[in-house]
Amino acid sequence: xxxxxxxxxxxxxxxxxxxxxxxxxxxxxxxxxxxxxxxxxxxxxxxxxxxxxxxxxxxxxxxxxxxxxxxxxxxxxxxxxxxxxxxxxxxxxxxxxxxxxxxxxxxxxxxxxxxxxxxxxxxxxxxxxxxxxxxxxxxxxxxxxxxxxxxxxxxxxxxxxxxxxxxxxxxxxxxxxxxxxxxxxxxxxxxxxxxxxxxxxxxxxxxxxxxxxxxxxxxxxxxxxxxxxxxxxxxxxxxxxxxxxxxxxxxxxxxxxxxxxxxxxxxxxxxxxxxxxxxxxxxxxxxxxxxxxxxxxxxxxxxxxxxxxxxxxxxxxxxxxxxxxxxxxxxxxxxxxxxxxxxxxxxxxxxxxxxxxxxxxxx
Amino acid sequence: xxxxxxxxxxxxxxxxxxxxxxxxxxxxxxxxxxxxxxxxxxxxxxxxxxxxxxxxxxxxxxxxxxxxxxxxxxxxxxxxxxxxxxxxxxxxxxxxxxxxxxxxxxxxxxxxxxxxxxxxxxxxxxxxxxxxxxxxxxxxxxxxxxxxxxxxxxxxxxxxxxxxxxxxxxxxxxxxxxxxxxxxxxxxxxxxxxxxxxxxxxxxxxxxxxxxxxxxxxxxxxxxxxxxxxxxxxxxxxxxxxxxxxxxxxxxxxxxxxxxxxxxxxxx
Amino acid sequence: xxxxxxxxxxxxxxxxxxxxxxxxxxxxxxxxxxxxxxxxxxxxxxxxxxxxxxxxxxxxxxxxxxxxxxxxxxxxxxxxxxxxxxxxxxxxxxxxxxxxxxxxxxxxxxxxxxxxxxxxxxxxxxxxxxxxxxxxxxxxxxxxxxxxxxxxxxxxxxxxxxxxxxxxxxxxxxxxxxxxxxxxxxxxxxxxxxxxxxxxxxxxxxxxxxxxxxxxxxxxxxxxxxxxxxxxxxxxxxxxxxxxxxxxxxxxxxxxxxxxxxxxxxxxxxxx
Numbered sequence: 001x002x003x004x005x006x007x008x009x010x011x012x013x014x015x016x017x018x019x020x021x022x023x024x025x026x027x028x029x030x031x032x033x034x035x036x037x038x039x040x041x042x043x044x045x046x047x048x049x050x051x052x053x054x055x056x057x058x059x060x061x062x063x064x065x066x067x068x069x070x071x072x073x074x075x076x077x078x079x080x081x082x083x084x085x086x087x088x089x090x091x092x093x094x095x096x097x098x099x100x101x102x103x104x105x106x107x108x109x110x111x112x113x114x115x116x117x118x119x120x121x122x123x124x125x126x127x128x129x130x131x132x133x134x135x136x137x138x139x140x141x142x143x144x145x146x147x148x149x150x151x152x153x154x155x156x157x158x159x160x161x162x163x164x165x166x167x168x169x170x171x172x173x174x175x176x177x178x179x180x181x182x183x184x185x186x187x188x189x190x191x192x193x194x195x196x197x198x199x200x201x202x203x204x205x206x207x208x209x210x211x212x213x214x215x216x217x218x219x220x221x222x223x224x225x226x227x228x229x230x231x232x233x234x235x236x237x238x239x240x241x242x243x244x245x246x247x248x249x250x251x252x253x254x255x256x257x258x259x260x261x262x263x264x265x266x267x268x269x270x271x272x273x274x275x276x277x278x279x280x281x282x283x284x285x286x287x288x289x290x291x292x293x294x295x296x297x298x299x300x301x302x303x304x305x306x307x308x309x310x311x312x313x314x315x316x317x318x319x320x321x322x323x324x325x326x327x328x329x330x331x332x333x334x335x336x337x338x339x340x341x342x343x344x345x346x347x348x349x350x351x352x353x354x355x356x357x358x359x360x361x362x363x
Numbered sequence: 364x365x366x367x368x369x370x371x372x373x374x375x376x377x378x379x380x381x382x383x384x385x386x387x388x389x390x391x392x393x394x395x396x397x398x399x400x401x402x403x404x405x406x407x408x409x410x411x412x413x414x415x416x417x418x419x420x421x422x423x424x425x426x427x428x429x430x431x432x433x434x435x436x437x438x439x440x441x442x443x444x445x446x447x448x449x450x451x452x453x454x455x456x457x458x459x460x461x462x463x464x465x466x467x468x469x470x471x472x473x474x475x476x477x478x479x480x481x482x483x484x485x486x487x488x489x490x491x492x493x494x495x496x497x498x499x500x501x502x503x504x505x506x507x508x509x510x511x512x513x514x515x516x517x518x519x520x521x522x523x524x525x526x527x528x529x530x531x532x533x534x535x536x537x538x539x540x541x542x543x544x545x546x547x548x549x550x551x552x553x554x555x556x557x558x559x560x561x562x563x564x565x566x567x568x569x570x571x572x573x574x575x576x577x578x579x580x581x582x583x584x585x586x587x588x589x590x591x592x593x594x595x596x597x598x599x600x601x602x603x604x605x606x607x608x609x610x611x612x613x614x615x616x617x618x619x620x621x622x623x624x625x626x627x628x629x630x631x
Numbered sequence: 632x633x634x635x636x637x638x639x640x641x642x643x644x645x646x647x648x649x650x651x652x653x654x655x656x657x658x659x660x661x662x663x664x665x666x667x668x669x670x671x672x673x674x675x676x677x678x679x680x681x682x683x684x685x686x687x688x689x690x691x692x693x694x695x696x697x698x699x700x701x702x703x704x705x706x707x708x709x710x711x712x713x714x715x716x717x718x719x720x721x722x723x724x725x726x727x728x729x730x731x732x733x734x735x736x737x738x739x740x741x742x743x744x745x746x747x748x749x750x751x752x753x754x755x756x757x758x759x760x761x762x763x764x765x766x767x768x769x770x771x772x773x774x775x776x777x778x779x780x781x782x783x784x785x786x787x788x789x790x791x792x793x794x795x796x797x798x799x800x801x802x803x804x805x806x807x808x809x810x811x812x813x814x815x816x817x818x819x820x821x822x823x824x825x826x827x828x829x830x831x832x833x834x835x836x837x838x839x840x841x842x843x844x845x846x847x848x849x850x851x852x853x854x855x856x857x858x859x860x861x862x863x864x865x866x867x868x869x870x871x872x873x874x875x876x877x878x879x880x881x882x883x884x885x886x887x888x889x890x891x892x893x894x895x896x897x898x899x900x901x902x903x
Binding site: 375382440465471475481562570573591610 | 644652653657711714733746834866867871874877882
Binding site: 052053054073074075076079080081083084085087088089090091092100101104105148149152 | 788790791793794795796797798799800801804808809812813815
């Protein structure tokens with residue numbers, strides 16, 4: 001376990017009667033890449049603004065490097081931000097923008113020049129010092145914004161939907177670069193996004209935020225494979241979420257049919273939800289399938305086919321398959337016991353983690 | 364945010380001293396007669412005097428005519444301008460005369476309209492004979508309309524420029540003729556500009572006095588000239604203020620009727 | 632059909648432009664006439680320009696007018712910019728009330744402004760003359776500065792201010808290093824508009840000027856009432872050239888600001 005650079009303790013935020021954050025607590029370890037992931041209006045940007053000091057928490061405490069910083073103004077915090085719209089000063093050129101923070105601190109000219117040069121090199125904008133902001137493309141502005149933030153050597157870098165204004169290809173490139181930059185600098189990155197692919201690709205840790213609460217925290221793999229609840233399962237990746245009944249340990253009943261699974265520790269006949277990822281469903285012949293279904297639609301997506309089919313009980317399934325099938329054809333659907341992920345209703349993150357740990361011990 | 368409080372001091376002082384105080388004072392003054400005694404007689408005089416009532420009707424009538432003439436000239440001008448290639452440049456040419464001192468333009472008309480001026484020389488040349496042009500109501504309204512044209516063209520131009528061209532294509536696509544397109548698409552969409560233009564022209568026209576004096580002859584025929592007369596000649600500030608209050612009320616009525624449709628780049 | 636209608640529109644536009652420019656051209660032509668009236672052209676001469684430059688009263692008045700315009704627009708720009716910052720920082724009802732109060736002088740007829748200022752100065756015991764004229768010009772120029780600066784402030788992304796704080800700037804540094812430079816073009820435009828407003832004003836000045844002090848507009852008014860004098864034509868021509876130069880420079884300012892359509896903003900004071 002690394003040292004905590006940032007801690008939230010029971011932080012709440014209200015705008016008038018509008019509750020944006022509800023009793024949020026978390027720790028941020030130094031030197032990791034965190035992503036706050038959630039739909040718009042979930043409160044993720046508010047968390048970022050509280051860390052930066054643009055907004056004050058209505059209740060609770062924020063600790064930075066062990067010190068309570070609720071009353072420290074934004075301009076005195078060792079945190080820098082890359083803004084969604086970049087917020088580059090339009091009346092300054094690239095070098096002046098990057099140098100702004102250092103000038104404010106009264107760093108001497110020669111050092112400023114060196115560090116600006118260095119920062120622009122890190123974001124691969126060598127030689128762009130004298131360019132006007134208006135003469136830069138979106139991707140280049142993004143880099144200037146990053147350089148302007150990292151030149152101050154903050155302990156934590158905040159990125160607010162920093163890639164959302166870029167086109168798809170550039171965004172994917174920048175994801176790789178940001179990840180490299182974070183390793184190179186060794187500082188903590190806190191990245192806010194609503195784009196789950198971005199979050200999965202870049203992060204050490206993802207915090208899923210919805211409705212002013214943290215839904216689940218974990219590594220991208222944990223969150224994808226073991227979503228805590230309906231919201232997380234639905235929000236991350238594509239999924240078939242089906243109501244089910246837990247018959248006994250390692251046996252779940254979906255739509256009246258029993259299936260072997262790897263989950264245990266629940267009450268007998270407890271009502272649960274089951275997640276089956278579309279890529280975990282394989283198409284086979286009807287006689288070999290655990291389920292028999294009729295194909296309704298098929299879309300070619302380049303890497304695979306997105307197929308929908310309805311089973312004998314008229315339940316619809318989403319299937320991602322690299323093999324082509326035919327609309328109207330009857331097929332068998334098959335999956336492994338470990339592809340079934342069981343979610344209990346209203347389970348807390350701590351209980352959920354304990355339950356998962358218990359299987360691992362048994363194995 | 365404490366220093367923001369310091370920022371507002373000079374501006375707030377301006378609001379109190381030069382916006383609120385003068386309005387309060389003109390209202391206050393309107394209740395005093397020429398000898399400095401408190402009275403409501405100014406209002407009674409205004410309401411019972413045929414001279415003042417006629418003058419009010421005349422002012423409104425002149426302002427209406429000036430606005431109408433200006434609109435009739437300006438709408439087609441804006442409409443033609445919008446279809447030109449360098450429309451911003453041509454618009455600048457329409458606006459340019461407003462940068463020349465108003466007095467100078469008015470002064471030019473004195474020369475043009477005089478008994479032996481260029482207009483009369485032209486009229487004689489085409490054998491229509493010489494006419495008294497200066498000091499007539501027509502010449503006064505013509506000059507007033509002349510002054511106001513750019514202020515009417517501009518908001519209409521802006522409103523027309525804001526119309527999405529695909530709306531016009533859509534209208535044509537749906538089978539409307541050019542005239543039908545104009546009547547049911549372009550005109551309604553340019554209406555905010557027309558209203559802004561009317562507001563920008565009508566209110567100042569109500570209170571004209573300089574043009575009235577120089578071109579319309581040295582007569583007291585509008586509320587503007589009456590106010591000037593009372594304040595600067597007869598020194599009856601109470602009566603002048605009363606008419607001023609009436610003018611302010613008229614201004615609010617016009618603004619209410621034309622609605623809050625201020626166009627950007629317009630006079631406001 | 633299309634060509635035909637285009638032709639009519641060209642003729643119409645030409646007609647409008649002739650009306651718009653005839654008086655100005657007329658003034659300019661007669662400023663070079665050797666004659667004494669605007670009735671017939673008597674051959675080319677610079678006589679009226681010589682008269683104008685020899686007319687010390689007129690020269691003094693021109694200097695007075697410029698002095699008032701420069702001072703009034705400068706002070707109005709400072710107060711107006713502060714006002715715009717204050718309005719930008721206000722919220723809801725406050726903001727609406729401030730905007731309404733700001734616009735009172737924009738929509739008021741000049742006669743009302745002139746008359747009410749005259750009462751105001753008399754009540755305060757301010758002697759009519761340079762000071763009263765200067766104060767009036769500052770007063771009626773402030774709202775136009777606010778209206779020119781406020782859109783620039785509203786355009787300013789709020790994250791820009793956050794970014795300045797984020798990079799360690801204090802509130803004062805944010806104001807002087809980020810906000811003011813970013814709204815610079817609006818402030819320049821406001822100054823320019825205030826300047827032309829002041830130069831152009833007649834009605835308000837006419838009410839508050841008293842006997843000892845005169846500006847160009849008031850002087851032309853009194854001279855025009857006495858009859859035509861071609862010295863004024865010469866002055867008009869010079870002012871026309873100055874106006875043109877101002878418009879061109881303003882054009883470049885607004886171009887530099889990247890907002891081309893700003894140049895089509897017109898002044899209000901002209902109606903009187």
